Amino acid sequence: MNLSTEQKKVLRDMSLICIISSILFFVLEFILKNYVYHHQIAVFISFMIVPVIILMLMKKPLKVGKIDKGFVYGILVYLFFFFWVMVYYFFNPEFFGVFNVKGEEFVLYNILIIMNVTPVDFFSKRIIQLEIMKGFGEWWGMYAQITVWMVGHVYELFWLKNLMGVEGALLFITVSGIVTGFVYLKTKNVLGFMFGHWLLNLFVILTVILL
Secondary structure, eight states, X not given: OOOOHHHHHHHHHHHHHHHHHHHHHHHHHHHTXXXXXXXXXXXXXXXXXXXXXXXXXXXXXXXXXXXXXXHHHHHHHHHHHHHHHHHGGGTOGGGGGGGOOOTHHHHHHHHHHHHHHXXXXXXIIIIIIHHHHHHHOHHHHHHXXXXXXXXXTHHHHHHHHHHHHHHHHHHHHHHHHHHHHHHHHHHOOHHHHHHHHHHHHHHHHHHHHHO
């Protein structure tokens, strides 16, 4: 396969970001392993802060999107997944006990959620999907995004299987990756997904508290 100069540049840039972010993630996980919030810190630094810094060093615009229709669509997508998750509340309410947080714990929990979920959307959509699309087209961007999305949700798979079963968790993660990828393809707005991903978890917390 003969690659153009632009395609080689895209692969080089993406390889650099993925390698640096992945190595840093495992290093931070190891260094901070005895700290209770080590995973959220490792994810946020490795797949949000560092990629942003690299984009700036490469003099690439962030292109996260604006508060427009695309922003709203991203939120609506996650609202759909919120209802999907909450259906399981009536079958396994004990699972949702971890979301029953109040006071200072409520604030801390939401900060940790933001640190944990927003990098997944940013890295898979803005870093991988958008950049790959530039050099290889929309479908290759989708394939790459879904691959990164699935890998990025390995932790969630082991967690969600206790709620949905292995097959249900795989279906949920796969469908959410495909749907968000297609919507991003049309909107190019990752800001709505980042905000919506947090809102999904916030709505779960509020629902559990109220119920």
